[in-house]
Amino acid sequence: MSSVVETVTSLVTPIVEQRNFELVEVEFVxxxxxxxxxxxxxxxxxxxxxxxxxxxxxxSEKLDSLNPDPIPQAYFLEVSSPGAERPLKKEADYHKALGEYIHISLYQSVNDEKQFEGFLESFDENELTLRVRIKTREKQLTFERSNIAKARLAIQF
Structure with missing residues (x-):
């Protein structure tokens, strides 16, 4: 984690907690x-x-008051909702997503595919199981958590 992300996370956490909001993610890109x-x-x-x-x-007020400035280059600050396709980062995110339709991207392909969508059936610290539709059949597929590059909620079409 970059020092900018760490600094901003420590600054924004008490702000969001003051209003009982959840800090989903901070990124500096x-x-x-x-x-x-x-x-x-x-x-x-x-x-x-x-x-x-x-x-x-x-x-903004907190960042402007810091000396030295933790972000010396010019940047745009964006505060927003994670949206309908919210990323799954923390264990609590996965718990909330149980039974929901999600998308995962893998580091290494499985059955010649690196992306899957399906309903999150179960997960633990080592594995995640999705109920996916392959052509006309539903099937349960289990993935190693260490092979999951990204996971997010998905909209089913």
């Missing part, structure tokens, strides 16, 4: 020539734009 500091927050029932703006204002 370069896209093209610009840097983006993204803070994803959520709460039961969803987060709205006014709540995102409030967190953004509070965090």
């Amino acid at each position: 370069k896209e093209g020539k610009s840097w983006f500091l993204r803070v994803f927050i959520d709460k039961e029932g969803g987060i709205d734009i006014e709540e995102c703006a409030w967190v953004s204002e509070q965090l």
